[in-house]
Structures are given as structure tokens and as C-alpha cells.
Amino acid sequence: GSINNCLITDGLSNSPVMISEDIRQFRKLLIFMSTIQGFVSVRHKDQISWFIQEVCKILETYGNHLSFTEYVRKKIAFMQEKNGKIEGVQIVQLPEIRIDCLDSDFQL
Numbered sequence: 001g002s003i004n005n006c007l008i009t010d011g012l013s014n015s016p017v018m019i020s021e022d023i024r025q026f027r028k029l030l031i032f033m034s035t036i037q038g039f040v041s042v043r044h045k046d047q048i049s050w051f052i053q054e055v056c057k058i059l060e061t062y063g064n065h066l067s068f069t070e071y072v073r074k075k076i077a078f079m080q081e082k083n084g085k086i087e088g089v090q091i092v093q094l095p096e097i098r099i100d101c102l103d104s105d106f107q108l
Contacts, residue, residue: 031098032072042084042093050093054078059108067105072097 034041034051043049048056058066058074066074076095083092 027101028103029099029101031100032075033096033098035093036096037098039093042086042091050079050082051095054082062108064108066108068102068108069105071108 034049041049041051047053054075058071058078062071062074072095079093079095083090085091
């Protein structure tokens with residue numbers, strides 16, 4: 001049901017607020033980042049990024065035999081194992097799910 005007469009926004013009054021007539025436009029939205037915010041993504045200077053390399057490798061290996069959730073877990077695990085050095089500094093990437101508004105899993 002709808003309640004309209006007694007509604008106000010919650011939170012800090014001086015923070016920017018985006019009031020949308022229908023926020024449902026963002027349902028089924030998922031943002032999967034190549035690495036945790038504040039860190040850099042890595043790529044081979046002559047090839048595609050590590051993130052995309054692993055996307056392709058998982059799809060080639062498992063095809064459509066994984067659900068999306070299983071794929072994401074494998075992706076994160078594979079990325080944790082991949083490492084290298086840039087200017088003598090050991091580097092890794094850890095993918096991050098930034099926003100997850102999916103209401104169900106699905107088959108790839």
C-alpha cells in the first residue's frame with residue numbers, strides 16, 4: 001500500500017537528497033568493480049585488463065554451467081590468486097560488488 005500524508009526524508013538534513021518519484025528504475029542493478037575503491041586496476045601493457053582476462057577465462061572454462069553468483073565468487077577467488085609487480089611493488093586486485101539490487105540469481 002501507499003502512505004502519502006506523513007512522509008519525510010530520513011538522514012542528515014544538510015546532505016544532498018535525490019527524491020525520485022519511482023526509485024524502482026534501479027532494481028536489478030549490480031555494479032561489479034574490477035578492484036576495491038581507492039585502488040588501481042591492473043593490465044598487461046600489451047593485453048586487456050586482468051579483470052577482463054579473468055571474465056573471458058571463466059566463461060571459456062565454465063560456459064553457461066554457472067549461476068551469476070557462482071561466477072562472481074569464482075571471479076573474486078581467481079583475482080585474489082593473480083599477482084605481479086609494478087616498479088618493484090607487489091600488486092593484486094580484489095574485485096568488489098559495489099551495488100547489488102538483484103532480487104534473484106540467474107544462469108549465465
